[in-house]
Amino acid sequence: MVLTQMTTATSKKQGKIRAKSEEKILNAAQEEFIIQGYKGASVQSIADRAQLPKANVLYYFKNKENIYHAVLQLTLDMWDKGIGDIKLEDGPKKAIEKIIAAKVEMAFKNPNASKIYALEIIQGAQHLKEFARTYQRQWVREKAKIFNHWIENGEMADVNPVNLIFLIWSTTQHYADFETQILTIMNRADYEEEDIAQVTYFLTDIILRGCKLKA
Amino acid sequence: MVLTQMTTATSKKQGKIRAKSEEKILNAAQEEFIIQGYKGASVQSIADRAQLPKANVLYYFKNKENIYHAVLQLTLDMWDKGIGDIKLEDGPKKAIEKIIAAKVEMAFKNPNASKIYALEIIQGAQHLKEFARTYQRQWVREKAKIFNHWIENGEMADVNPVNLIFLIWSTTQHYADFETQILTIMNRADYEEEDIAQVTYFLTDIILRGCKLKA
DNA sequence: AAAAATCTTGACTATTTGGTTGGTTTATAT
DNA sequence: ATATAAACCAACCAAATAGTCAAGATTTTT
Numbered sequence: 001m002v003l004t005q006m007t008t009a010t011s012k013k014q015g016k017i018r019a020k021s022e023e024k025i026l027n028a029a030q031e032e033f034i035i036q037g038y039k040g041a042s043v044q045s046i047a048d049r050a051q052l053p054k055a056n057v058l059y060y061f062k063n064k065e066n067i068y069h070a071v072l073q074l075t076l077d078m079w080d081k082g083i084g085d086i087k088l089e090d091g092p093k094k095a096i097e098k099i100i101a102a103k104v105e106m107a108f109k110n111p112n113a114s115k116i117y118a119l120e121i122i123q124g125a126q127h128l129k130e131f132a133r134t135y136q137r138q139w140v141r142e143k144a145k146i147f148n149h150w151i152e153n154g155e156m157a158d159v160n161p162v163n164l165i166f167l168i169w170s171t172t173q174h175y176a177d178f179e180t181q182i183l184t185i186m187n188r189a190d191y192e193e194e195d196i197a198q199v200t201y202f203l204t205d206i207i208l209r210g211c212k213l214k215a
Numbered sequence: 216m217v218l219t220q221m222t223t224a225t226s227k228k229q230g231k232i233r234a235k236s237e238e239k240i241l242n243a244a245q246e247e248f249i250i251q252g253y254k255g256a257s258v259q260s261i262a263d264r265a266q267l268p269k270a271n272v273l274y275y276f277k278n279k280e281n282i283y284h285a286v287l288q289l290t291l292d293m294w295d296k297g298i299g300d301i302k303l304e305d306g307p308k309k310a311i312e313k314i315i316a317a318k319v320e321m322a323f324k325n326p327n328a329s330k331i332y333a334l335e336i337i338q339g340a341q342h343l344k345e346f347a348r349t350y351q352r353q354w355v356r357e358k359a360k361i362f363n364h365w366i367e368n369g370e371m372a373d374v375n376p377v378n379l380i381f382l383i384w385s386t387t388q389h390y391a392d393f394e395t396q397i398l399t400i401m402n403r404a405d406y407e408e409e410d411i412a413q414v415t416y417f418l419t420d421i422i423l424r425g426c427k428l429k430a
Numbered sequence: 431a432a433a434a435a436t437c438t439t440g441a442c443t444a445t446t447t448g449g450t451t452g453g454t455t456t457a458t459a460t
Numbered sequence: 461a462t463a464t465a466a467a468c469c470a471a472c473c474a475a476a477t478a479g480t481c482a483a484g485a486t487t488t489t490t
Contacts, residue, residue: 039255
């Protein structure tokens with residue numbers, strides 16, 4: 001399933017100039033919205049970061065709200081794409097490994113998407129339409145059902161599947177959202193490639209064991 | 216150890232009128248800052264929520280930045296107070312139980328503090344002074360050392376203690392920060408008292424087992 | 431009860447900012 | 461080559477908003 005509500009801005013396939021400008025604007029906007037917040041990010045600051053005059057930005061996107069919606073849409077698409085899907089035939093061990101690996105990868109490779117998403121939710125999901133807000137309910141229900149099957153079958157520990165999903169989401173996303181804090185605590189300037197493997201290993205190890213899927 | 220940089224606003228013990236007004240303002244401001252962000256929260260909107268004229272708000276707090284700093288300070292104090300401390304003599308099991316219980320309690324009882332904190336960190340900790348930014352490094356180092364002792368002693372699984380602390384922080388805080396999403400997914404209007412116990416049980420159970428501290 | 435300190439508030443100001451306009455330049459199609 | 465459409469952009473405007481001020485009201489101190 002894919003989120004399909006495209007904005008006018010990103011839907012119509014136009015010339016490559018448009019595509020390129022829109023991308024520059026969207027990237028700039030994403031950063032500004034994270035750092036300054038929705039209200040704090042001025043169209044001028046987005047334009048500056050994108051190296052375009054303000055009027056040009058508003059030529060491609062009718063108004064600020066539209067820019068934000070486009071950014072949000074990209075974020076949701078990414079979330080949707082990056083979430084590891086699981087199937088009954090995977091069995092619990094492989095399923096958990098898959099979800100964790102996918103989520104950690106996404107957190108490290110695209111922290112900004114994660115941050116935009118987190119900001120939006122923390123602030124009350126004001127800009128998310130009903131559809132996007134409730135979309136995950138179905139996803140969680142489906143996956144929970146699969147986990148329950150494994151639990152009833154004695155293939156894993158009897159833990160609440162919904163909480164388990166939250167646990168995996170929160171721990172993985174944490175490395176993106178709280179990047180600033182984590183780097184400060186570890187006294188480092190940036191994440192490195194190895195961190196992905198290290199974190200994936202740590203989480204997989206402890207969670208699998210927590211689910212009685214590992215000695 | 217306590218964060219001790221008090222703002223002018225909260226430090227000087229003044230009359231009860233001042234105390235009462237400041238509290239009303241700070242509560243209103245906390246909500247506005249969460250919902251609207253720093254820039255988006257207008258002094259007028261804070262005043263409205265606090266049921267005071269704007270000029271009165273600015274009489275108690277010189278400017279908006281000051282209001283925000285006071286809110287942030289309260290948040291940090293709470294974080295500091297609410298974090299379960301652990302000691303070597305507790306042993307790993309009790310220590311983890313204590314931290315989880317303290318953090319879950321804080322997340323459910325004071326979600327707004329958690330949200331303000333999360334917003335600040337995600338946005339790059341722009342308003343946190345160096346001291347506050349690096350404060351937790353020491354905390355984490357200390358606790359990691361204790362965990363390492365237990366690990367070397369064979370009292371628990373060989374998991375990375377720093378990652379373990381992040382895991383506990385993220386999972387517990389998640390219930391506060393992503394309240395909106397969690398309630399939507401669970402199709403509920405509000406958290407209830409039992410949720411605290413349920414979540415505490417779930418997390419303690421799975422994490423203890425993940426650390427080989429439970430069958 | 432008078433004086434001093436604290437508190438309250440409407441009115442005003444300077445600045446920032448989202449968005450518009452209209453004219454110019456550049457790219458594309460015929 | 462010429463016409464048409466797309467892209468560019470300086471200058472402008474109206475609304476929102478942080479912060480000031482000065483005068484009056486209330487509380488506290490002496």
